[in-house]
Amino acid sequence: MANLAHIYFQGREEAAGFAGAPAGALRDLRVRFLPAGAGTFPREGELHDPLLTWLLQRAGLNARAYRPHALERRLAAGLRHLGVPTPSTAREVLAARPELVDSVLSTVLIGVTDFFRDRAVWDQLAREAIPELLRTRCGLRVYAAGVSTGNELYSVAMLLAEAGVIGGSELCGVDCRTDAIASARVGWFSEAAMARVPPEWRARFFDADRSGYRARPSLTRAMRWQAADLFSFEETAGWDVILFRNVAIYLTEAHAARAWEYLCDQLAPGGVLMTGKAEKPPHYLPLRRLGPALYQRLSE
Numbered sequence: 676m677a678n679l680a681h682i683y684f685q686g687r688e689e690a691a692g693f694a695g696a697p698a699g700a701l702r703d704l705r706v707r708f709l710p711a712g713a714g715t716f717p718r719e720g721e722l723h724d725p726l727l728t729w730l731l732q733r734a735g736l737n738a739r740a741y742r743p744h745a746l747e748r749r750l751a752a753g754l755r756h757l758g759v760p761t762p763s764t765a766r767e768v769l770a771a772r773p774e775l776v777d778s779v780l781s782t783v784l785i786g787v788t789d790f791f792r793d794r795a796v797w798d799q800l801a802r803e804a805i806p807e808l809l810r811t812r813c814g815l816r817v818y819a820a821g822v823s824t825g826n827e828l829y830s831v832a833m834l835l836a837e838a839g840v841i842g843g844s845e846l847c848g849v850d851c852r853t854d855a856i857a858s859a860r861v862g863w864f865s866e867a868a869m870a871r872v873p874p875e876w877r878a879r880f881f882d883a884d885r886s887g888y889r890a891r892p893s894l895t896r897a898m899r900w901q902a903a904d905l906f907s908f909e910e911t912a913g914w915d916v917i918l919f920r921n922v923a924i925y926l927t928e929a930h931a932a933r934a935w936e937y938l939c940d941q942l943a944p945g946g947v948l949m950t951g952k953a954e955k956p957p958h959y960l961p962l963r964r965l966g967p968a969l970y971q972r973l974s975e
Contacts, residue, residue: 724747724750724762725762725766726750726753726762726763726765726766727746727747727750727783729766730753730769730776730779730780730783731780733776733780734776734777734780734851734852734904735851735904735907736851736904737930739927739930740926740927740930741925741926741927741930742925742926742927745924745925746783746784746925749782749783749784750762750783752782752783753765753779753782753783756778756779756782757769757775757779765779777852777853777854778854780852781852781854781855784851784852787823787921788822788823788824788825788826788827789826789827789868789871790826790827790829790830790864790868790869790870790871790872791827791830791871791872792826792827792871792920793951793952793967793968794871795967796949796952796966796967796968796969797830797834799965799966799967799969800831800834800916800947800949800969801834801837803965803966804916804947804965804969804971805834805835805838805916806838808915808916808945808946808947809838809840811945812915813840813843814835814840814841814842814843814844814845815835815840815844815845815915815916816844816845816846816847816912816913816914816915816916816943817831817835817844817845817846817847817914817915817916817917817918818846818847818848818849818914818916818917818918818941819831819846819847819848819849819917819918819919820849820905820908820917820918820919820922820934820938821849821850821851821905821919821920821921821922822848822849822850822855822856822859822900822918823850823852823855823859824855824858824859825848825858825859825860825862825898825900826864826868827918827920828846828848828859828898828918829862829890829894829898831846831916831918832844832846832880832890832894832897832898833872833876833880833894835897836879836880836893836894841893841894841897842897844897845897845899846897846898846899847898847899847900847901848898848899848900848901849900849901849902849903849905849908850902850903851902851903851904851905852902853902856900856901856902859900860900861889862889862890862894862895863884863887863888863889863890864881864887864888864889864890865886865887866886866887866888868887869881869887869888880893880894905922905934905937905938906933906934906937909937909941910941912943913941913942913943913944913946914941914942914943914946915942915943915945915946915947916946916947916948916949917938917941917942917946917947917948917949918949919934919935919938919948919949919950919954920949920950920951920954920968921951921953921954922934922951923935923950923951923954924951924953924954932957935956935957935960936957936960939956939960939961939962939972942972943972944972944973944974945971945972945974946971946972947965947969947970947971947972948962948969948970948971948972949968949969950968950969950970951968952967952968954968956970961973
């Protein structure tokens with residue numbers, strides 16, 4: 676059994692425990708008091724369509740972590756992808772052809788990403804946050820959780836290359852969708868996808884390939900990719916920059932809070948967390964706001 680790293684109390688009285696945990700399973704135990712309701716998990720009635728639950732379970736994901744409406748509105752796209760009229764028919768097709776599961780899951784858990792999305796946030800990262808971090812580092816460790824096809828991690832790689840530290844940096848992208856990770860690893864992007872990349876950077880960091888562009892080894896040598904669930908991926912060394920953008924908005928309040936805490940724990944002191952513009956980490960975490968969608972981990 677995996678070690679249990681978090682127990683939450685609602686208010687000061689109601690405890691959410693872990694039944695059946697064997698002796699010695701609770702290590703590095705931390706108790707955090709949350710505002711009433713902040714740690715409430717979905718009720719039994721708030722379940723997904725059975726097909727969605729089955730798809731998520733096949734990928735090793737917890738269906739109850741996701742807001743039901745956020746995924747159920749994507750169910751029709753999954754059915755269209757398979758060319759079937761009903762969820763029950765889709766289940767029959769996927770049972771007979773399991774190789775289609777990943778593509779349907781990617782259709783449901785659609786990853787919206789772009790190079791330098793929300794440009795003002797990237798400008799502040801490049802102008803202030805990265806130079807400040809590099810005052811005490813010769814390169815940066817960067818982690819993108821829910822990286823999709825990697826556009827934003829490649830954006831960071833270009834900034835580090837411009838700063839002259841890409842050779843001493845390590846960038847890691849993680850996503851639960853295996854086909855998204857495969858695409859990110861290839862590093863090929865269409866002409867349309869490259870629209871926000873300055874022409875001089877396209878020429879410097881990419882090679883024209885068919886009707887698009889392929890990232891050069893000067894970027895890809897510093898990058899690695901892994902298909903994994905957010906909560907199953909952790910490294911001993913802290914990250915200098917973590918990107919967790921437009922993922923928490925699809926999670927239930929309790930699971931989003933857990934994700935923010937989990938990632939905050941993996942930030943090195945002084946490290947920077949980059950969020951989506953509509954997202955905000957819980958106020959009780961040791962983070963200070965640098966600007967829209969940028970937060971810095973406070974020193975211990």
